[in-house]
Amino acid sequence: xxxxxxxxxxxxxxxxxxDRLSDCPKQTAAMLAAKQSQLGPLxxxxxxxxxxxxxxxxxxxxxxxxxxxxxVCLHLAEREANQEKRExxxxxxxxxxxxxxxxxxxxxxxxxxYLATNLGLAVREHITxxxxxxxxxxxxxxxxxxxxxxxxxxGPLRVLGMLYLKAPAWPNGIGDRDKALELxxxxxxxxxxxxxxxxxxxxxxxxxGDEATLVQVKAEFALGKRLLAEGNxxxxxxxxxxxxxxxxxxxGEVGPTPQ
Amino acid sequence: MxxxxxILIASLLASFNVKAAPNxxxxxxxxxxxxxxxxxxxxxxxxxxxxxxRVGQWQQNSFNSLFTAKSDECRKQMAEKNPKFAIxxxxxxxxxxxxxxxxxxxxxxxxxxxxERYRVMVQKDKYKGLDELKGKTMGGTVLxxxxxxxxxxxxxxxxxxxxxxxxxxxxxxxxxRALDKxxxxxxxxxxxxxxxxxxxxxxxxxxxxxxxEEIPLMGVVANSATTxxxxxxRFGKALEVMCTDTEGxxxxxxxxxxxxxxxxxAVFEPMVKLWTEGK
Numbered sequence: 001x002x003x004x005x006x007x008x009x010x011x012x013x014x015x016x017x018x019d020r021l022s023d024c025p026k027q028t029a030a031m032l033a034a035k036q037s038q039l040g041p042l043x044x045x046x047x048x049x050x051x052x053x054x055x056x057x058x059x060x061x062x063x064x065x066x067x068x069x070x071x072v073c074l075h076l077a078e079r080e081a082n083q084e085k086r087e088x089x090x091x092x093x094x095x096x097x098x099x100x101x102x103x104x105x106x107x108x109x110x111x112x113x114y115l116a117t118n119l120g121l122a123v124r125e126h127i128t129x130x131x132x133x134x135x136x137x138x139x140x141x142x143x144x145x146x147x148x149x150x151x152x153x154x155g156p157l158r159v160l161g162m163l164y165l166k167a168p169a170w171p172n173g174i175g176d177r178d179k180a181l182e183l184x185x186x187x188x189x190x191x192x193x194x195x196x197x198x199x200x201x202x203x204x205x206x207x208x209g210d211e212a213t214l215v216q217v218k219a220e221f222a223l224g225k226r227l228l229a230e231g232n233x234x235x236x237x238x239x240x241x242x243x244x245x246x247x248x249x250x251x252g253e254v255g256p257t258p259q
Numbered sequence: 260m261x262x263x264x265x266i267l268i269a270s271l272l273a274s275f276n277v278k279a280a281p282n283x284x285x286x287x288x289x290x291x292x293x294x295x296x297x298x299x300x301x302x303x304x305x306x307x308x309x310x311x312x313r314v315g316q317w318q319q320n321s322f323n324s325l326f327t328a329k330s331d332e333c334r335k336q337m338a339e340k341n342p343k344f345a346i347x348x349x350x351x352x353x354x355x356x357x358x359x360x361x362x363x364x365x366x367x368x369x370x371x372x373x374x375e376r377y378r379v380m381v382q383k384d385k386y387k388g389l390d391e392l393k394g395k396t397m398g399g400t401v402l403x404x405x406x407x408x409x410x411x412x413x414x415x416x417x418x419x420x421x422x423x424x425x426x427x428x429x430x431x432x433x434x435x436r437a438l439d440k441x442x443x444x445x446x447x448x449x450x451x452x453x454x455x456x457x458x459x460x461x462x463x464x465x466x467x468x469x470x471x472e473e474i475p476l477m478g479v480v481a482n483s484a485t486t487x488x489x490x491x492x493r494f495g496k497a498l499e500v501m502c503t504d505t506e507g508x509x510x511x512x513x514x515x516x517x518x519x520x521x522x523x524x525a526v527f528e529p530m531v532k533l534w535t536e537g538k
Contacts, residue, residue, distance in 0.1 A: 128509050170432040171455025172515070177430055209429070 011091040011122050011129075015056070016076075024050035029058035036068050041075055041234035048076050055096070065103035069096030070114035077121050079235040086121065093118030109148025113155055116140035120159070134167055138174055154191035157183045158200055165204050180204050188220065195231065198224030199244055206251055217251065283323040287345040289333035290326065292403035292429055328429065330404060343485050349477040350407025352527075353534040360484040363522035364491050365498045366476050373476050373520055375450030377401065377412045379469035380438065386445070389413075389469050393422055395444035398434035400452075402427040408447065410537030411530055412471045432459070439463050451515070475526045478519065495521035 023046070032039070032051050039051055055069040063069075073093030080086040097105075097115030105111040116137050123129040141163060145156035152158075161183035169175035184201040191197055202220035205213045225244050233240065325340070327333050333351055336342075337359055344364070352361055366373045379389060379397070386392055401408055402425050409418045419425060426443060428434045431452045437443040439461050445468075448456075456465070479498070481491050498519035502511035511517070 169430065171451050171458070176432060178433055178436070 011087075011094060011119075013091065013095075014088065015092055016085050016088045018046075018049040018053065020046060021050065021053055024053065027054060029054055029060045029063040033060075033063045033066065033068060036066075036071075039068070039072055039075070041078075041236045042232065043075065043234075045076065045079065045235075048072050052076065052092075061103050065100050065105040065108070065111075067097065067100060067105070067108060067110035067114045069093070070100065070111065070118055074114055074118050074121070075235070077118065078239060083125060087125070090118040090122035094122060107147065109144045109146070109156070110151055112140045113144035113148065113151050113159075116144060117155070117159060120163075131168075131173075134163075134174055137163055150191070153194035154187040154197055157187035157190070158194070158197050161187060161204065162200050165200070165207065177204065177207060181208075193227060193231075195224040195228035195233070195240060196243070198227065199240075199247060203247055206247075221247065221251075283320065285340060285342055286324045287333070287336050287340060287342040288324055288326045289330070289337075289345065289347045289351050290328050291330045291333070291348050291351065292328065292400035292427075328403075341482065341485070343490075344479060344481050347477060347480055348404060348407070349411065349474065349530065350404040352477055352480050353407070353411070353530060356480075356531070360482050361480040362483045362491070363477070363524060363527055364479040364481050365495050365519045366478045366522050366526075367516045368518045368520050369451070369476065369515055370454075371517070372450075373526075374473040375476055376453075376473060377408075377447060377449055377471040378453050378467040379445050379447050380453075380456075380465045381445045381468050382438065382441070383464040383466045386468055389417060392445050392468075395423060396426050396442075397423040397445045397447060398426040398428050398437060398443045399447040400427075400429055400431050400434070401447045401449060403429070406537075410534050411474060412447070413469075414472065414533055415537040435459060435461070438465070475530065478522065492521075495519075 027050075032054060039048060052069070052072050055063070055072065058064065070093040073089050073096060077086045077089035077093065080089055094115055097111050097118065100108070100111045101115075119133055119137055119140070123133050138160070141156055141160040144151065145160055149156055161180045164174065164176045164183065165180035167173045167175035169177070181201075181204050184197070184204045187194075187197040188201045198220045202217045202224065205217045205220065221244070228237065228240055228244060325336060327336065330351060333347070334355065337345065337355055341359070345361075347355070347361075352363070355361055369375075379392075381392075386395075397419065401412070402419065405419045405425065409415065409420070413419070417423075423445075426434070426437075431446075431448065434443060434446045435456075438446050441463075453467075483491075499521065501507040502516065502518045
C-alpha cells in the first residue's frame with residue numbers, strides 16, 4: 001500500500017479558495033455525511049464549496065474514511081472550466097481518498113473509484129504525469145470494480161474500459177482493446193441508462209476500424225445522446241455533451257438517429 | 260502499439276525545425292500498423308511539443324504535426340505537403356526515399372541498440388521452419404507493410420503476400436492471443452514486441468522459427484532538396500542533447516528511448532540494396 005500512496009507523482013497540493021463562505025449554512029461534517037446522497041451533480045456549486053470547506057477541517061474519522069470529500073471534489077472539478085483550478089480540486093480529491101484509505105476505508109469501493117477518477121482528471125492534460133500514474137489508475141479502478149462495480153452506473157467498468165482503450169498499448173503500456181471492449185460492453189449491458197456507457201462503447205467499437213460495426217457504433221451513439229438529452233444530469237450534462245459532439249465530429253456521423 | 264518512440268521523435272523534432280518560423284511547421288508522422296488514432300496521437304504529440312517549447316524557449320504553439328497509421332495516407336500526405344522533415348518507418352523511407360529525396364537524420368537508441376531483429380513466432384514444436392508455414396495464417400502489426408517484410412525482413416526469400424495467408428492487425432496483443440488459441444499459425448514481431456512477451460500470460464509456449472538479420476531502427480528523415488546540411492546537422496545535434504535535458508529525459512524514458520543518435524547513411528545502404536534488388 002505504501003508504494004501506491006507515494007506513487008501519485010506530481011499533483012498540485014495547494015487548495016482552491018472559495019468566495020461567499022460566510023453564506024454557508026451552519027453544519028458539521030457528520031451532518032454532511034448524513035445527507036451525502038444529496039451532494040452530487042445536481043447540487044449547486046456554492047453548496048458543494050461549503051461542504052468541501054467543512055470537510056477540509058474535519059477530524060471525524062468516521063467521515064474521513066468515506067469517499068465523501070473525494071466525491072465532492074470530483075463534482076466541483078468536473079464543472080470547473082479553469083484548468084489550474086480543476087486540477088487542484090481533483091488533486092485535493094486524491095488527497096481525500098488517500099486519507100480515507102489511511103483511516104481504514106480500503107474496503108470501500110467508492111474510495112478507490114473517486115481516487116482514480118480524481119487522479120485521472122488531475123493528470124489527463126499532462127502526458128508525463130498521466131503515464132507515470134497509469135499503474136495507480138489501473139490499480140485503484142480494479143479495486144473499485146472488485147468492491148463496488150455498480151457505483152455511478154457502472155463507473156468502474158466504464159472508466160477502466162476507457163483506460164484500456166486510451167492508454168498506450170502493449171508492449172509500451174497497459175492499453176488493451178480486447179479488455180476495453182469487454183468492460184464497456186458489460187457497462188452497457190448492466191447499466192444501460194447511463195449516456196457515457198453508450199458513448200464509450202461506441203468509441204471502442206469505432207476504434208476497431210471495422211465497417212461491420214458501424215451500424216452498432218451509430219446505434220450506441222444515438223442511444224447515449226438520447227439518454228443525455230432526456231435525463232437530468234445536472235452540471236455533468238454540458239461536459240458530456242461536449243464529449244458526444246467531439247466524437248460525432250470524429251466519426252462524421254450527422255445522420256438520423258437509428259431506431 | 261508499434262514503435263511508440265516515433266511519436267516522441269515527432270515532438271522533439273518539430274521544436275527544432277521551426278524556430279522563429281512565422282507559421283507552424285507541419286511534421287508528418289507515419290506510423291504504419293500503429294493502434295493509436297490520429298486524434299489521440301496528435302494530442303499526445305501536442306502535449307510533448309508544449310513541453311519541448313517551454314524547455315527550449317521557443318514560442319508556444321509554434322509547431323504542429325500530422326499523424327497517420329495508414330501507409331497509403333502517408334504516401335498521399337508526403338506527395339501533397341512535401342514536408343521538410345518526417346517520421347517514417349524504415350519501409351516507407353525505402354519506398355519514398357528517391358521520389359522525395361529522403362535522407363536519414365537521427366535514429367533512436369533503445370536498450371543500447373540502434374537496430375532490431377524481427378522474429379516469426381509459432382506455438383512450440385508445431386512448425387520447424389518458415390517453409391512449413393506455406394499457405395498458413397500469419398498475423399502481426401508489421402504486416403501493414405508486406406513489401407518491407409518480404410524484401411527486408413525475409414531478405415527477398417519469401418513474398419509474404421503469396422506465401423502466407425496474411426491477417427494484418429493493429430493490435431499485437433490480439434494477434435498473440437489468436438496465436439495462443441491456435442486461431443493463427445504464426446505471428447511476426449518486432450524487437451519491442453518480442454521483448455515484451457515475458458509480461459504476457461500465455462497458455463501455450465511459443466518459439467521463434469525465424470530471426471531476421473539486424474535491421475536499423477528508423478527515426479527522422481529529411482528532404483535533402485528542401486533542407487540544408489546545416490539544418491539537418493542541427494536537428495541531429497539537438498535531438499542528441501534532448502534526452503539529457505531534465506524534462507526531455509523524462510519523456511525519453513517514458514517511451515523507452517535512451518538517446519537519439521545521428522544517423523549514418525552507410526548503415527542504411529544494405530537496406531537500400533535489399534529493397535532495390537528485392538523481388
